[in-house]
Amino acid sequence: MDIRRQVGLNVQRIRRSRGWSQEELAFESGLHRTYISGIERGARNPTVTVLKELADALGVSAASLLELEQPIQSRS
Amino acid sequence: MDIRRQVGLNVQRIRRSRGWSQEELAFESGLHRTYISGIERGARNPTVTVLKELADALGVSAASLLELEQPIQSRS
DNA sequence: GTGTGACTCGGAGTCCGTC
DNA sequence: AGACGGACTCCGAGTCACA
Numbered sequence A, B: 001m002d003i004r005r006q007v008g009l010n011v012q013r014i015r016r017s018r019g020w021s022q023e024e025l026a027f028e029s030g031l032h033r034t035y036i037s038g039i040e041r042g043a044r045n046p047t048v049t050v051l052k053e054l055a056d057a058l059g060v061s062a063a064s065l066l067e068l069e070q071p072i073q074s075r076s
Numbered sequence C: 001g002t003g004t005g006a007c008t009c010g011g012a013g014t015c016c017g018t019c
Numbered sequence D: 001a002g003a004c005g006g007a008c009t010c011c012g013a014g015t016c017a018c019a
Helices: A005-017 A022-029 A032-039 A048-056 B003-017 B022-027 B035-041 B048-058
Strands: none
Touching: A005 A022, A005 A032, A005 A048, A005 B003, A005 B048, A022 A032, A022 A048, A048 B003, A048 B048, B003 B022, B003 B035, B022 B035, B022 B048
């Protein structure tokens, strides 16, 4: 699993659990809407400071955005 | 606490627990010696892919490099 | 509401060195 | 062994128009 993809999945999952659109997360984090889109798709390679800004906006720790919490991986 | 400083402290702590020099970690991770130095000092702003490379070399999860865990090693 | 290509520009990342 | 600086290349940060 590419780490960028993992970050994207985590951001998207937590954002949706907040009931936010990408535009709302962009506003809360101070980042650009299309940049959020790129991160969620795993197309961008964010720095740790960007990770922190996203984590703060989402109300989670920066570390949690890197965690691989898909416990069920019966197949590749 | 600046997130870059936090990453630096974590990398340095885990590297030393392995008994490695910065040059050894640089070799193991495939990154440059001076870049490792900059990261440990909190002067650099690494990307998530770099974080993953460091984590793999150190044998820990990428998330653990972002965590704010000072386990209070009371100098056994 | 989101995906995508393309753009500028500053910083990520490397390599040389000195202390 | 490690901090730190200068100079370099190239990619990430940040943005836009458009689909």
